[in-house]
Amino acid sequence: MxxxxxxxxxxxxxxxxxxxxxxxxxxxxxxxxxxxxxxxxxxxxxxxxxxxxxxxxxxxxxxxxxxxxxxxxxxxxxxxxxxxxxxxxxxxxxxxxxxxxxxxxxxxxxxxxxxxxxxxxxxxxxxxxxxxxxxxxxxxxxxxxxxxxxxxxxxxxxxxxxxxxxxxxFGHVSLPEINAILTERFDLSDQDRELFASLSGGIPAKAIRLARGEERQARERALDLLRKIGTRDTLEILKISESLAEDRTSLVGYLEMWTSWYRDILILKETGDTGLLLNRDRQEEISGVACENSTDKLISAIQILQEALNALRQNANARLCMDSVLLRLDRLLGDPRRKEN
Ligand SMILES: [Zn+2]
Ligand SMILES: [Zn+2]
Missing domain, CATH: 3.40.50.300 (P-loop containing nucleotide triphosphate hydrolases)
Structure with a gap:
């Protein structure tokens, strides 16, 4: 055996x-x-x-x-x-x-x-x-x-x-298994454990990094950066792209977090069921954004992110990839009147 x-x-x-x-x-x-x-x-x-x-x-x-x-x-x-x-x-x-x-x-x-x-x-x-x-x-x-x-x-x-x-x-690991891994290794509140398990996307190593607090900062930063998307401030967006592209290894993490964000908005918009959210600690913000964006736009945003993830996995140039993702998202989700205001 x-x-x-x-x-x-x-x-x-x-x-x-x-x-x-x-x-x-x-x-x-x-x-x-x-x-x-x-x-x-x-x-x-x-x-x-x-x-x-x-x-x-x-x-x-x-x-x-x-x-x-x-x-x-x-x-x-x-x-x-x-x-x-x-x-x-x-x-x-x-x-x-x-x-x-x-x-x-x-x-x-x-x-x-x-x-x-x-x-x-x-x-x-x-x-x-x-x-x-x-x-x-x-x-x-x-x-x-x-x-x-x-x-x-x-x-x-x-x-x-x-x-x-x-x-x-090898495959993704089921939510109950991830919960079990976290229970074995960490002393977490039920709320934290379920949040980390749901954010892990079936990847034990990611759940463990979240539980150790190693990804908390990166996640905060990733979600903060999303607030700049849609401002139509091209220079600012290119600056963000430049700083992110310096660390290629963390890029995939950012793209995955953004994907989970737009996924949550889409899910909440379509089902109204907060129990299905991955970013459970951000419910209020998610329901706010859900009203502002159409289903089509959200689906397109997720597609843009998925394309970028695939490109990065196939060794695409990190900087070009991020420029393109951020500018496309900005154009897609931005309100053209906002910059003038
Ligand atoms: Zn034997
Ligand atoms: Zn032995």
Whole structure:
């Protein structure tokens, strides 16, 4: 049995469980799923299960439930186990040098008698050279070795690589599961817990960041900036775009928060049901804005944001993308008379 404490990913865990229980371990896996649902954590747990000294199942076959306590499990968790390595993007990409290093060590003898595991995090960020080098390893995999590639953008992974991997799908996590994760880890009021769970969009990592207060400021800023939209003050809007685009990693967060905002306005306008809101703490403001904007405009706003999110995920230029989003939203939602007033 392969089990680990990742919640809400039964489909993925059962694929890995079948592999571990049967001993039929693929040479390469591609973990596909949204950012922040536990793909990397699961890859590490899988590596532990394959190597754990306590983990052999009752029938005596290799692998099992990683104990998390033995020297092997602890070394893997700390990144100190010589036969388990994680390769992450260095800067924006995974470079050819990083893959060469993996190929070099794959050609050497293993340090232990267990399984060698290489985890490639955000494997869609490999340069073309790096991907082609990895492909050569996937075509001639070293014995007792597993490559685990993770990605939230599977369409950016070379098809020839995908075809060499067993695909394992991770999904968004249900609201009750997120609530359970927050209950386990934090001492929150019911109101806060439900707010964070609903804002998380099914992403445990996001719910945890919210509960730690790490996203509170970003959210306040994101919602504050929305008040500038529709003022038709082009210079001010371009300035906002410039300051936001400096930090590409947080842009997706902003776009998602804005999407949840317009979604809430639309939902409230169409259903009048405040129980369906994600931004539950902002009910009053949302109902105020709901009266000012037509359903068509709100749908268009959400479309503009979704297009931008897709473009960013496909490595579009951050500044151009933000200029376009903010100016289009401003034009869409602005009242042409307001600037003169
Ligand atoms: Zn162990
Ligand atoms: Zn067994």
């Amino acid at each position: 392969f089990r680990c404490n990742i919640r809400g990913q039964q489909e993925a865990l059962s694929v890995l469980d079948r592999a571990v229980s049967s001993g039929h371990i693929a040479h390469a896996y591609l973990f596909i799923g949204p950012e922040g649902v536990g793909k990397r954590t699961c890859a590490i747990e899988f590596a532990k299960a394959l190597n754990c000294q306590e983990g052999s199942c009752s029938r005596g076959c290799q692998g099992g439930i990683p104990c998390g306590q033995c020297p092997t499990c602890r070394a893997i968790a700390d990144g100190n186990f010589p036969d388990v390595s994680v390769v992450s993007p260095s800067g924006a990409t995974i470079r050819i040098e990083q893959v060469r290093e993996v190929r070099r060590s794959a050609g050497l003898k293993a340090h232990t008698s267990g399984w060698r595991v290489w985890v490639f995090e955000d494997s869609d960020k490999m340069t073309e050279e790096a991907a082609n080098a990895l492909l050569r390893t996937l075509e001639e995999p070293p014995p007792r070795s597993v490559m685990v590639l993770t990605t939230s953008n599977p369409f950016l992974v070379l098809p020839t690589i995908v075809s060499r991997c067993q695909v394992v799908r």
